[in-house]
Amino acid sequence: MIVLGRRIQMEQRMAVPKSAVVIVPVVSVIAALVVGGVFLALTGHPPVRTYLDLLDNGYTSFYGITDTLGLATPLICTGLAAAFAFRMNLYSIGQEGQMYLGMIGGAWAGIVLADSLPPLIAVPSVLLFGALAGAAWIAVPAFLRARLGTSEIVSTLLLNYVALNLVNYFIFGSQGFFRDPTTSFPQGRAVADSARLSPLSFFTEKSTNTYPTFFVAVLLAVMLFWFMRVSNYGYETAVYADSPNTARYAGMSSAWLQSSVLLVSGALAGVGGAMYVVGPAGKVDPGLLQVGLGYAGIVVAALARYNFLAVVLAAVLFAGLRTGGNALQVSNDPVPIAIAVVLQGAVLLFALGGELFRRNKVTLVRVQKATT
Amino acid sequence: MNSNIWLLTFADAISIATTLILASLGAIITERSGVINLGVEGMLLMGAVTGFVVADSTGNLWLALLIAVLVGVVLSSIHAALTVGLRANQIVSGLAMVIFGTGLSQFIGKPIEGDPLPVVIRPLELGWLSDLPFVGPVVFGHDLFTYLTWAAAGGASFYMHRTRPGLLLRATGDAPATVDAQGGSVARIRWVHTMVGGALMTFAGAWYMFARAAAWNQAATTNGIGWIALALVVFASWRPLRALGGAVLFGFSLQVPFTLQALQIRTLPPTIVAMFPYLITLAVLVLLSTPRARRLLGAPKMLGQPFVRDER
Structure with a gap:
């Protein structure tokens, strides 16, 4: 058998596995944070510190979570x-x-x-x-x-x-x-x-x-x-x-x-x-x-x-x-508040892309030459 | 004096119409291939802000317009990748483009908010033509791009109805399976036309920035023009030439509030008058949805439907 190459094969799923229900949104959020991080870095704001500040001010501090x-x-x-x-x-x-x-x-x-x-x-x-x-x-x-x-x-x-x-x-x-x-x-x-x-x-x-x-x-x-x-x-x-x-x-x-x-x-x-x-x-x-x-x-x-x-x-x-x-x-x-809107849009775009993985089983398969 | 102001209103209506024509041409070309891109508003904003930023740092209008067009190609190819490639919901993806574009343009535009325009697009000097009464300011008082836009509508109409790729484009929106069976690539046709459409949308935003806006201001720069352009697509029944008349009509309704304010006509408060363009657009949409009108309209039959070979 000669391997000609690889291609991506999609197969429609009959049932959505439980794991995909959680993984797709989580990965979407992470991917959006990465995109947002690039924009932050390009505009001279250290992404990691900015995100840690965001986490603290948005979720983990008392006034953060109650405001939220x-x-x-x-x-x-x-x-x-x-x-x-x-x-x-x-x-x-x-x-x-x-x-x-x-x-x-x-x-x-x-x-x-x-x-x-x-x-x-x-x-x-x-x-x-x-x-x-x-x-x-x-x-x-x-x-x-x-x-x-x-x-x-x-x-x-x-x-x-x-x-x-x-x-x-x-x-x-x-x-x-x-x-x-x-x-x-x-x-x-x-x-x-x-x-x-x-x-x-x-x-x-x-x-x-x-x-x-x-x-x-x-x-x-x-x-x-x-x-x-x-x-x-x-x-x-x-x-x-x-x-x-x-x-x-x-x-x-x-x-x-x-x-x-x-x-x-x-x-x-x-x-x-x-x-x-x-x-x-x-x-x-x-x-x-x-x-x-x-x-x-x-x-x-x-x-x-x-x-x-x-x-x-x-x-x-x-x-x-x-x-x-x-x-x-x-x-x-000061980081413009618009970064929050950028992140929202990016999360949605990635979640949409992730739909594909939820609905289909995506595998990388080897394409083989038919043996006659 | 007053007649003079109304003359200027007509001239301004035609000027605003340029953005509407460009944006709705972009949407028509996209939708004819069966892809609906609701992200027009976000694309306009991104075109405007990237154009401004590039012009601000280089002082070169042409480079600014070019970059704005490229941004449109990139953004619309994200939409195409999601909807054509990954078969995601076109409506939701379009809305995501609006939100993403609004946020990103605001983020990028923060440092330049309120700055004066580095370059502007000026009306052409057409000599004695511009001095003609009425016709002068209304017809001959515009910039190069306005005339090119009207020509582009003619070109798009010719392309869609008189050329082979145009026929394939319309076929892709109406019967993708047929195009596929004939050996055409539905995905490629949809990708290309979504990207061309996106380029027109961001160009529309950049033109608006340099020709009509005073400064970058996210909240006020486009103010819903992108959505009016989408309504215009329905009004034009997906035909480029019909978009011209509609664009002037909608442009007029967008301009009248300013005129009334300039004339100090206070029978209605400005906040109420500001609702008119949207209400007029809505009224037009309603008139167009009567059964009689719908028969004459002819939306692309598979608009919004992803194409999957062998399904069904």
């Missing part, structure tokens, strides 16, 4: 929103705008309703109105998708820019309802005290940036995971995602499935915005506009492979990159 959990709270929501739509092959990228609307809707409830309600009812109603506002913001793209087949990708995205200007209008462009009337400084009107939660202290005397809403977000993830596993609805969406034709032959309504999934996705992102009102902000705060948690939610969802429980882990990971990056920006050797 606080930031992860809305990110879990936008991640769940993206995962919920993407697993149905509905590529809504409007989480950013729905989150702003959730903030507006939540603040409205917090100002108007909460005054007369006890906290036990006021806080949930803020979250509920945030969800409703988020769902309302995706209603038009959802209707267009289900009825006319308009691509939800561009329509949801365009509405992000509209939502951004809407928040700016409420705070900077008008003396309206959401604007604080007591000061000429442009800021949001504060919601009632009963609509706000106090930060967790984690059994210390310190005040942190983590709010009890973090557990609400985790609970949402667990409930979604469970519901989509056991319910008829979860089954129908899974069938539809695999094969829309099969679903239609089985009598499922594609218009209902598409529109309901998109509406729930919008509501989840909206809750994320409302959690911002209940927690750190307490008002409509344009500060949220600069963080990009909606877009990051898509990365989180993709890295979690649209698994709701994994979304929580991915969100904490990404929030840590962000809080760590924030700390680096103001350190002695």
Whole structure:
């Protein structure tokens, strides 16, 4: 037998091995860190020290991890929103705008309703109105998708820019309802005290940036995971995602499935915005506009492979990159915060490439000359 | 006075349209091969920032444009490697390009944020032509690249509809299995056109930087133009020449808020007027999705579908 050379052979896997589920995301993160390291080195920042600082400021120090959990709270929501739509092959990228609307809707409830309600009812109603506002913001793209087949990708995205200007209008462009009337400084009107939660202290005397809403977000993830596993609805969406034709032959309504999934996705992102009102902000705060948690939610969802429980882990990971990056920006050797976004993008690109290894068994085989 | 401002608005609309035409030409060429690259916004930003950085250190506009084009080729080949090579989800990969491009451009652009432009692209001096009333500023008041862009749209249309490689390109988007059976390489055609498309997108960003922007500012430089360019592809029903009219229309809607501000028209707050380009784009998309319009549109049939031989 004469060996002619080697070639890469791909074989589709029947079942995904357990190890690949863990290895692919871990390797993606490491590979992204290497790419980020190259950019850091090129711009004169020692990569290893920068990463150690990032680790300390983002995860291992007390304020690092509590800041991270606080930031992860809305990110879990936008991640769940993206995962919920993407697993149905509905590529809504409007989480950013729905989150702003959730903030507006939540603040409205917090100002108007909460005054007369006890906290036990006021806080949930803020979250509920945030969800409703988020769902309302995706209603038009959802209707267009289900009825006319308009691509939800561009329509949801365009509405992000509209939502951004809407928040700016409420705070900077008008003396309206959401604007604080007591000061000429442009800021949001504060919601009632009963609509706000106090930060967790984690059994210390310190005040942190983590709010009890973090557990609400985790609970949402667990409930979604469970519901989509056991319910008829979860089954129908899974069938539809695999094969829309099969679903239609089985009598499922594609218009209902598409529109309901998109509406729930919008509501989840909206809750994320409302959690911002209940927690750190307490008002409509344009500060949220600069963080990009909606877009990051898509990365989180993709890295979690649209698994709701994994979304929580991915969100904490990404929030840590962000809080760590924030700390680096103001350190002695300031590293632009954009490095966190570069890392996010790179993680997603590598995770996508890793898909191949998850779905296929990749082996290097020797090509042999046929013996006749 | 006022008529003068509206004249300038028309001229500016045609000028902005240059970016939109270039970016959507890139997207049309990419999508005709069956690959959808949603990363336009990130590509525009990367083209703009790399162009700026190169021009800043060398002072050479042509080198800056060349490097920006090369960056587009590199970035889009990452997209091609993931989607054509590894058959990853094209939508998610495109979104990753947006996020990666946004972050990286911000990272690269940090040191030069707010710096004045080292070089600018100026309108051509066309002598008496530029002095003509109305036609002068609107038609003859532009730079070389604007005219080349209009010519490129014609060229792309000719290529796609009148040449053999163009026919293969369209066939690859509609029926890759047929191209494959005929001995053509679906993967190669998709790679090449994704890279050419990417080059056009970053060139669009670099042109915008030098011709229209005042300074590098990640948040404000492109401001969603990449997404409008993607909507324009649908508007143009994947035909280069139809993108021209749409680009002027969208360019006009992008320019009007500034004009209203200049005229001190305050019937609507500027933040509300700033929503219009996006709402108009959305409205156009909706009109185009009515069943009647869809029949006339003709998107590439296998758009977004990876091609695997022997499957099914």
